[in-house]
Amino acid sequence: MQFELRTQVIEQRRKTFSNLVRRYGDRPASRYEEGSVDIQATENFHYRPLWAPDKELYDPAYTVFRLTDPYSFMDPRQFYYAPYVQSRAAMGDAFAKSLEYVDTRGLLQKLPAGWDALVGDLLLPLRHYEAGAELILIEGSRFAYGTTIEQACMYSAFDRIGNAQSISRIGIVYADGHDHALSQAKEKWLTDPALQGLRRLIEEMLVERDYARELIVLDLTDRLLYSLMFTHLDEAALMGGAGAYSLLAQHFAGWFTDQRRWVDHLIKTWFADEEFGEANKAAFNDVLAARWQQIVEAVGDLATAVEARVGTGAVAASDAAASALVTDLEALGLTVPGGK
Amino acid sequence: MSVPTQKPVRKLSMKQRYSALTHDLDWPLSYVEEDDAFPYTKFEGIKVHDWSKWEDPFRLTVESYNKYQAEKDRRLYAVLDGFAQSQGQLSLSDASYMNAMKIFLQGIPSGEYQAHRNFAHLARYLNGPGARFASLCQSMDELRHAQTEIHTLSHYNKFFGGMHDWNKMSDRVWYLSVPKSFFDDAGTAGPFEWLIAIGFSFEYLLTNLLFVPFMSGAAFNGDLPTMTFGFSAQSDESRHMTLGLEGIKFMLEQDEDNLPIVQAWLDKWFWRGYRLISLVAGMMDYMLPKRVMSWKEAFELYFEEQMLNGLFKDLAYYGIKPPRDVEWAIQEKEILSHQVYWILYQFSHAAAFTTTVPNAQDQAWLAEAYPETWPIYKSVVWDKAQKVMDEGGRYFNPGLPQLCQVCQIPMGFTEPGDPMTQCQRHSIYEGERYDTCSDGCKWIFEREPEKYVQAWLPVHQIYQGNCGGPTLPDVAVWYGLEPGDGGEYVGSMDQLDWAAWHASTVKEG
Numbered sequence: 145m146q147f148e149l150r151t152q153v154i155e156q157r158r159k160t161f162s163n164l165v166r167r168y169g170d171r172p173a174s175r176y177e178e179g180s181v182d183i184q185a186t187e188n189f190h191y192r193p194l195w196a197p198d199k200e201l202y203d204p205a206y207t208v209f210r211l212t213d214p215y216s217f218m219d220p221r222q223f224y225y226a227p228y229v230q231s232r233a234a235m236g237d238a239f240a241k242s243l244e245y246v247d248t249r250g251l252l253q254k255l256p257a258g259w260d261a262l263v264g265d266l267l268l269p270l271r272h273y274e275a276g277a278e279l280i281l282i283e284g285s286r287f288a289y290g291t292t293i294e295q296a297c298m299y300s301a302f303d304r305i306g307n308a309q310s311i312s313r314i315g316i317v318y319a320d321g322h323d324h325a326l327s328q329a330k331e332k333w334l335t336d337p338a339l340q341g342l343r344r345l346i347e348e349m350l351v352e353r354d355y356a357r358e359l360i361v362l363d364l365t366d367r368l369l370y371s372l373m374f375t376h377l378d379e380a381a382l383m384g385g386a387g388a389y390s391l392l393a394q395h396f397a398g399w400f401t402d403q404r405r406w407v408d409h410l411i412k413t414w415f416a417d418e419e420f421g422e423a424n425k426a427a428f429n430d431v432l433a434a435r436w437q438q439i440v441e442a443v444g445d446l447a448t449a450v451e452a453r454v455g456t457g458a459v460a461a462s463d464a465a466a467s468a469l470v471t472d473l474e475a476l477g478l479t480v481p482g483g484k
Numbered sequence: 485m486s487v488p489t490q491k492p493v494r495k496l497s498m499k500q501r502y503s504a505l506t507h508d509l510d511w512p513l514s515y516v517e518e519d520d521a522f523p524y525t526k527f528e529g530i531k532v533h534d535w536s537k538w539e540d541p542f543r544l545t546v547e548s549y550n551k552y553q554a555e556k557d558r559r560l561y562a563v564l565d566g567f568a569q570s571q572g573q574l575s576l577s578d579a580s581y582m583n584a585m586k587i588f589l590q591g592i593p594s595g596e597y598q599a600h601r602n603f604a605h606l607a608r609y610l611n612g613p614g615a616r617f618a619s620l621c622q623s624m625d626e627l628r629h630a631q632t633e634i635h636t637l638s639h640y641n642k643f644f645g646g647m648h649d650w651n652k653m654s655d656r657v658w659y660l661s662v663p664k665s666f667f668d669d670a671g672t673a674g675p676f677e678w679l680i681a682i683g684f685s686f687e688y689l690l691t692n693l694l695f696v697p698f699m700s701g702a703a704f705n706g707d708l709p710t711m712t713f714g715f716s717a718q719s720d721e722s723r724h725m726t727l728g729l730e731g732i733k734f735m736l737e738q739d740e741d742n743l744p745i746v747q748a749w750l751d752k753w754f755w756r757g758y759r760l761i762s763l764v765a766g767m768m769d770y771m772l773p774k775r776v777m778s779w780k781e782a783f784e785l786y787f788e789e790q791m792l793n794g795l796f797k798d799l800a801y802y803g804i805k806p807p808r809d810v811e812w813a814i815q816e817k818e819i820l821s822h823q824v825y826w827i828l829y830q831f832s833h834a835a836a837f838t839t840t841v842p843n844a845q846d847q848a849w850l851a852e853a854y855p856e857t858w859p860i861y862k863s864v865v866w867d868k869a870q871k872v873m874d875e876g877g878r879y880f881n882p883g884l885p886q887l888c889q890v891c892q893i894p895m896g897f898t899e900p901g902d903p904m905t906q907c908q909r910h911s912i913y914e915g916e917r918y919d920t921c922s923d924g925c926k927w928i929f930e931r932e933p934e935k936y937v938q939a940w941l942p943v944h945q946i947y948q949g950n951c952g953g954p955t956l957p958d959v960a961v962w963y964g965l966e967p968g969d970g971g972e973y974v975g976s977m978d979q980l981d982w983a984a985w986h987a988s989t990v991k992e993g
Contacts, residue, residue, distance in 0.1 A: 157643055161638075162648040162964065179631035188664075191936075201672055229550045229554040236550050298604065301607075302546065310547075321495035326508060
């Protein structure tokens with residue numbers, strides 16, 4: 145016996161929304177494209193903001209970094225909300241599993257003395273660094289021009305407050321279910337000279353109104369800080385009998401690899417812009433001229449403090465990371481103060 | 485770690501733990517001035533003495549947020565995929581139902597998106613970490629809603645008119661300047677006004693009136709994706725309502741000087757929001773093939789019963805009174821939808837939805853829902869429109885309407901208690917005359933004339949030559965309108981396609 149399955153074929157009037165057809169031709173579009181491209185209003189704004197009467201509600205002039213077409217930037221991860229939260233739910237599960245493993249075996253209580261001090265004095269205070277990073281990135285979500293850029297900033301901001309919470313959870317496990325280690329870490333963040341460079345950087349970014357300049361300073365600092373705290377120390381922890389540190393650090397290093405994908409691509413897109421590429425490069429150089437030394441010193445102070453607690457060669461590793469970053473930036477045609 | 489001299493005995497309670505993960509992340513700034521880092525929370529005159537008094541409206545960590553939301557989206561997108569695969573649009577009640585969804589897509593996602601951006605502003609610029617984190621979560625949610633709405637309606641866009649250029653249209657088309665100016669107004673205000681405008685007035689006072697009609701309409705008319713979206717958004721919405729309520733209570737509890745400011749915002753934003761959702765009134769009573777309830781019933785239940793008799797009784801404790809023009813709105817509930825749909829009918833040749841004369845079944849329903857007022861509109865308006873149809877024509881208004889300077893709806897509302905006399909108010913500002921549709925809009929104009937004179941009024945812009953050209957066809961092109969988007973429903977592409985699809989089903993069956 146044979147069955148004949150018949151489906152009615154109904155002709156589609158169109159494959160996707162007209163703005164995408166105008167941009168990419170008559171082809172089906174992805175959900176990332178439909179939910180991200182041309183979503184922000186661009187014209188016919190009704191009123192000027194009471195808090196910025198010289199600008200429109202959405203205005204390219206909120207930053208000196210410009211793109212001829214804001215949608216020349218597309219997130220290489222193609223994150224719209226649904227895949228973003230799914231990706232982060234999976235990351236959250238993995239982190240929770242590691243933390244639970246560390247917790248049930250009391251591994252943070254069994255850290256060698258130097259590593260114990262490192263976690264309490266230097267890792268836990270970084271939850272405030274992450275919280276500050278969230279404020280910096282959310283500025284981009286409000287003020288970037290175009291949905292693809294601001295959306296990436298939004299998710300990144302949410303990531304950072306998530307990182308701050310993850311570090312705080314480490315602190316609670318570290319203190320066996322209490323919050324006194326977090327209070328002590330906050331005191332360190334406020335007073336320990338080793339952390340003041342970072343705190344000053346973050347605070348100064350909170351009075352800078354150009355989200356892109358803020359983003360760049362944060363990213364340059366992140367590159368050195370993550371390299372030190374979560375790559376260098378991850379490897380060193382394994383050698384130094386601090387497996388718990390490595391187990392937790394890998395999640396931050398893994399997240400940062402993902403973070404770099406969109407930031408790198410944004411920088412490339414800024415520089416590749418036919419009309420504004422050179423101006424963007426010059427604007428980036430301005431940021432480097434103003435902040436590079438400060439960033440290197442801030443992370444250098446942290447590296448020195450790390451080295452004082454665990455002899456892992458942190459200062460040398462941090463210098464090497466800074467030097468590698470100079471090479472990367474110069475390869476983009478940028479001028480790094482005191483560079484090669 | 486080094487053991488403190490006196491180790492606390494009890495482990496953290498849920499509340500302490502949440503506080504450690506959120507509020508405690510904040511620190512007193514010392515390298516810069518707090519006022520420079522948070523410069524926008526003083527100019528509106530709201531006094532806050534202690535941000536730590538902010539009660540978290542919900543306790544959600546990033547980890548739990550991601551987990552819940554990922555699960556909800558997995559289910560929602562599974563429904564959307566299944567619906568598209570099975571050509572679910574064929575089992576809608578009727579192609580004319582899509583008109584409600586066209587208005588939804590043209591008007592709502594851009595508003596959700598504005599809410600996303602401006603809650604991000606609060607998430608950055610409110611001084612208190614609890615208030616910032618709640619705003620951050622809402623900003624995320626609003627982006628979710630904008631995108632899930634677009635993705636929900638994406639399948640319909642492939643088969644029906646009116647949806648294909650929703651983002652361009654929301655920047656340009658005359659009736660879409662109503663929602664756009666509403667959100668622009670809130671977004672250009674300060675952060676506290678935004679919290680009252682959107683967080684409280686829109687998300688709390690009026691949210692049921694806005695969303696229940698669309699979502700129940702979807703359920704009644706075979707629109708599984710939109711209904712699923714609605715359910716999926718509901719748990720987000722309930723968080724938003726608690727944030728709005730905490731926002732107003734926080735301001736009122738911080739300083740009694742805040743009361744008159746908050747009351748004035750409430751008065752303004754009730755009326756702004758009420759005028760905005762009058763578009764929903766027209767949709768509910770005239771555009772749904774299968775109706776859920778009338779606008780009048782919805783207004784009585786969701787506004788008069790739940791808000792005036794419920795919420796405002798609670799707020800009276802703080803000295804808050806019901807919004808100043810609420811009596812006018814109550815009076816209008818009998819006529820609002822008739823007036824709005826008549827405006828849409830006359831000008832749908834320049835719109836991205838279709839309209840038609842209510843059929844016999846619709847008329848019977850209207851007569852029952854509005855026994856006092858329907859007979860008037862039937863004889864004054866619809867019998868004549870039907871006569872034109874019977875003679876092979878279709879009545880469209882050949883002119884351009886005058887728009888209210890504030891709500892931007894064409895002047896079509898009437899004097900209270902007198903449904904035959906058009907209401908028009910005017911104000912003089914710097915020697916120019918500005919017209920408004922009601923006492924409510926006039927009052928709003930006169931509070932901030934320097935703001936409302938800036939309005940991008942679509943009709944003025946056409947006259948000034950900023951909308952593609954002097955003739956209606958020029959403007960239609962500039963709007964992004966294509967054949968099949970607007971006009972009369974009977975004989976429209978949507979109706980003809982619908983008939984053809986169902987004819988072939990019958991043949992094959």
